[in-house]
Amino acid sequence: MKAKGRNRVLLNIGGSVFVLVWAFPLYWMVNTAFKPQHDILTSTPKFLPFPLTLANFADAIGKPHFSSYLVNSLVVTLSVVVVATVVGFLAALALARFKFVGRRALLVTIFGIQMIPAPALVIPMFLTMKNLHLLNNLLSLGLTYTGFVVPLTIWILRGFAQGIPVELEEAARLDGASPGQVIRHVMLPLLAPGIIATSIFAFITAWNDYIYAYVMMKDDAHYTLPVWLATFSTNTGTDYAGLIAGSTLFALPAVVFFLIAQTRLTAGMTAGAVKG
Structure with a gap:
């Protein structure tokens, strides 16, 4: 049972890592969409979109x-x-x-x-x-x-x-x-x-x-x-x-x-x- 439990934990960890790697580009796209223009082009990455802005969406829809x-x-x-x-x-x-x-x-x-x-x-x-x-x-x-x-x-x-x-x-x-x-x-x-x-x-x-x-x-x-x-x-x-x-x-x-x-x-x- 201990071996099965250990294998299950390893599988869960591996699956979680895979999901994080797969989902990160999607998260980064959505995160960047809410950033101000100067935060998008900065060389220092910001993992949280604060302050939030909807100006990018307004500009996109306004095309x-x-x-x-x-x-x-x-x-x-x-x-x-x-x-x-x-x-x-x-x-x-x-x-x-x-x-x-x-x-x-x-x-x-x-x-x-x-x-x-x-x-x-x-x-x-x-x-x-x-x-x-x-x-x-x-x-x-x-x-x-x-x-x-x-x-x-x-x-x-x-x-x-x-x-x-x-x-x-x-x-x-x-x-x-x-x-x-x-x-x-x-x-x-x-x-x-x-x-x-x-x-x-x-x-x-x-x-x-x-x-x-x-x-x-x-x-x-x-x-x-x-x-x-x-x-x-x-x-x-x-x-x-x-x-x-x-x-x-x-x-x-x-x-x-x-x-x-x-x-x-x-x-x-x-x-x-x-x-x-």
């Missing part, structure tokens, strides 16, 4: 087009999350339950697409959207991000779907459930962990992208928040106070979405256990 950039990011990101989740969910069920010609080749293709780095497709995607007359249109960003997210969504959800016993579906059908009811009341709750994980991935992918938003948009009013963050660095220098405050604001929606998704994940797992 031109902030509200339109925020709306653009929210519209594109939430659309990608919804479309990618629905398409990925239905496609994963089809690949997990139905046998059809070309199924294995399709799975290999989906897996291979994940190996292509997104920056390598900037020029092909730009030319494609140009031929479709979708440049400078938020629809082009939504289609691009969805194309990047859906393959991984299908791959992950297919693994979850294959882990669900077919007997659960058969039992629901014997009880008189329609195919739609089987999907809604049996498959959907049991696939909730995978759906939440892939929706978080979709949100982060669409929310954080800078390259495609900058390349495909010509009008300033159509840019997204990552492009807005880049405006804090100019030829005359970098506004570090505004940049760090803007980065803090930029991270908040992702944190809120993750917290909401985590709550839904717990509820989904419980529902899945009851259905099972």
Whole structure:
């Protein structure tokens, strides 16, 4: 027992050190966002943001087009999350339950697409959207991000779907459930962990992208928040106070979405256990 207790203490210490090292950059960003300009640029670090100031946030929000950039990011990101989740969910069920010609080749293709780095497709995607007359249109960003997210969504959800016993579906059908009811009341709750994980991935992918938003948009009013963050660095220098405050604001929606998704994940797992 003493050896087990000692090992547990060592593991707890190691885990605590890891969390501190991982969380320190995040703390330093938030800490710096509330500092006055002269404290940010000083060579002596200040680990507590006193005196507190909201001037950095006011300057960041006061940048031109902030509200339109925020709306653009929210519209594109939430659309990608919804479309990618629905398409990925239905496609994963089809690949997990139905046998059809070309199924294995399709799975290999989906897996291979994940190996292509997104920056390598900037020029092909730009030319494609140009031929479709979708440049400078938020629809082009939504289609691009969805194309990047859906393959991984299908791959992950297919693994979850294959882990669900077919007997659960058969039992629901014997009880008189329609195919739609089987999907809604049996498959959907049991696939909730995978759906939440892939929706978080979709949100982060669409929310954080800078390259495609900058390349495909010509009008300033159509840019997204990552492009807005880049405006804090100019030829005359970098506004570090505004940049760090803007980065803090930029991270908040992702944190809120993750917290909401985590709550839904717990509820989904419980529902899945009851259905099972």
